[in-house]
Amino acid sequence: MKLGVFTVLFADKQLDDMLRYVSSKGLEAVELGTGGFPGDAHCKVDELLNDDNALQQFKQKVDEHGLMISALSCHANALHPQNKIAQPADELLDKTIRLASKLGVSVVNTFSGCPGDHEGALYPNWPVSPWPHDFQEVLKWQWEKKLIPYWKEKNDLAEAHNVKIGLELHGGFSVHTPATMLRLREACGPAIGANLDPSHMWWQGIDPVESIKILGRENAIHHFHAKDTIIDQQNMNRNGLTDMTDYEEMHNRAWYFRTVGFGHDTKTWADIISTLRLMNYDHAVSIEHEDGLMSIDEGFTKAVENLKPVMVKESVGEMWWN
Known part of the structure; x- marks a missing residue:
């Protein structure tokens, strides 16, 4: 496996400076x-798709710093009920898949999206309760009329370009658990898999190690984010899992993101990395920094320092003791 970073946190740096800094770590x-939500500070999709010289120079810069591109990410809601939001997200996903293919990048990350509750809706509707039964009707309509048809088409597009799609299991979107991930994959095809982020498992009450096993047995982990979460039990008792408190009000939130090692200990992260290898995942562990208590540099640096000792770099090969 390779240790990497989601470079959105370095959006203030030019491409060369960002690559140099990341390599230095x-x-x-x-x-x-x-x-989409990550922005495009370091990867201008239209420019690279339409200019082969720019594309080659871009690849060369990444190579010169001894780095590989683990994924291109265009997180957005391509199933948003408002076409002015959905259409640009859909077009961006198509372009990103094509660019990944031209760059030889194996994964494109995004969200599953979340539709509204009928054709005339203005906003997404995220059902989280099976009763009253209205919610079941909304959920059925969303999956049968929106999610499955859309992602079947994207599965076929990705397969045609030899690219996999990593959907981040994130609350507020239709695919947010191992179960919903596998449901969509079964309906749409094997190019659809997870960009698994343990931070979103923890706040939903899901053990990340077990989620890796569930998805790994189906070969459904295409990419992996490294981010931590802390649960404030007193606030959890008051606000519950689906806490709507603004992220900036950390002292009032039931849970909030931390850099790796500041929500869960080294043994937990060692178990996560080891279970990834157990399930034959051998791609990137990509650090994502959204810690409201630390600067970008400090949080990123601590994540690197905490992950390096637990990374599994070499496969065992033949079991010589057997």
Whole structure:
């Protein structure tokens, strides 16, 4: 496996400066945003798709710093009920898949999206309760009329370009658990898999190690984010899992993101990395920094320092003791 970083946190740096900085930390991979929520500070999709010279220079810069691109990321809601939001997200995903293919990048990361509750809706509707039964009707409509048809088409597009799609299991979107991930994959095809982020498992009450086993047995982990979460039990008792408190009000939130090692200990992260290898995952572990208590540099540096000792770099080969 290779240790990498989702470079959206270095959006203030030029491409060369970002690559130099990441390489200086001993990392081996970068995950680059192409637009949507991550922005496109380091990867201009239209420019690279339409200019072969720019594309080759871009690849050369990454190579010169001893790095590989673990994924291109265009997180957005392509199933948003408002077409002015959904259409650009859909077009960006298509372009990102094509660019990944031209760059030889194996994974494109995004969200599953979340539709509304009928054709005339203005906003997404995220059902989280099976009763009253209205929610079941909304969920059925969303999956049958929106999610499955859309992602079947994207599965076929990705397969045609020899690319896999990593959906981040994130609350607020239709695919947010191992179960919903596998449901969509079964309906749409094997190019659809997870960009698994343990931070989103913890706050939903899911053990990340077990989620790796569940998805890994189906070969459904395409990419992996490294981010931590802390649960504030007193606030959890008051607000519950689906806490709507603003992220900036950390002292009032039931849970909030931390850099790796500041929500869970080294043994927990060692178990996560080891279970990834147990399930034959051998791609990138991509650091994502969204810690409200630490600067970007400090949080990123601590994540690197905490992950390096537990990374599994070499497969065992033949079991010589057997």
